[in-house]
Amino acid sequence: MTEQRTPPRRGRGRRPAAEVRAEVLAATGHLLLREGLKAVTFDRVAREAGSSKVTLYKWWPSPGALAAEAYFAQSEPVLAFPDTGDIRADLISQLTAFVRWLTEEGAATPVSELVGAAQTDPDVARAWTEEYARPRRELARMRLRAAQQQGQLPEDADLDVIVDQLWGACYHRLLVLKVPFDQTLVPRLVDQALYGAARGA
């Protein structure tokens, strides 16, 4: 936990904490997407971000917790929720971005590793659920609530079930079945969630 190596940017003088934090999260996010969860150690992150290990230990209880928060920061711009007023179209855009992020932009492995670690490591579980999974569910709920207010979803629709049946369906293939899938799945997911598998029967 001592600073044995001079951090590369030390010469620039003391940086504000928010700036250091953002740089640490960005460096961790890159490391995670490029090399996976096992590359995220405090040693390696301190080196890549030019920060001290003491700072990392002060801010995060474990490298896994840091990785979960970095994953949220890294994915946030990719996973924004559009609101064009058409809930079907907007869900298709957002879920297409999510599936491509997983399958084409390298997120499938770190996500699997983080959720995997969250099953037995309480620090990773806390960071993953509190810094990523539940805040993202809240963003999805907000978009679905707006659709409800515009009359595109009925008052008694269970919005959490919609979240489970869209994003949860993708996680099911990724983590439980471990079968390949791509963005062509998305319109079927959205249409069956919104209009029902039994429509027309």
Added chain:
Amino acid sequence: MTEQRTPPRRGRGRRPAAEVRAEVLAATGHLLLREGLKAVTFDRVAREAGSSKVTLYKWWPSPGALAAEAYFAQSEPVLAFPDTGDIRADLISQLTAFVRWLTEEGAATPVSELVGAAQTDPDVARAWTEEYARPRRELARMRLRAAQQQGQLPEDADLDVIVDQLWGACYHRLLVLKVPFDQTLVPRLVDQALYGAARGA
């Protein structure tokens, strides 16, 4: 890998392989549900099942792979698919049994641990997907296909998406969101999957 301890049932003489296999799977299943994945070691299973470790090493590549197969055997009677001719009612029965199995009968922890381990351990991943998750999906598909033939689901319904939106939704709460849920969730899951969240809007 040597037999240092005399297995307790050795005195009964050589048992047929199928019988030994069934006893090993039953002993492992009980151990897994009672004490979790970390209790499943070849030492412990050999002791509980009265079999030799050599046998275990011969039949399973790792304790995790044995645990996954034991979980399938243990859960099979609980998770049978009824066919009363009413797909909505039958899905509600089966999913209620599945949710109670997870939340009241102790399966939530070993399932989480197995899926967690499957994200980084290739032997567990292979055993979990090949011995449990995909065979179970095939059983669900068979029941859904029968409903299709009876005209309760349209010809163009994507049966795999229904599987993702029912069982996958439960796994989403268990593994990704890590929020508590119970069997009262099931009718909403089934109704939104079959009839759509947007019906009536």
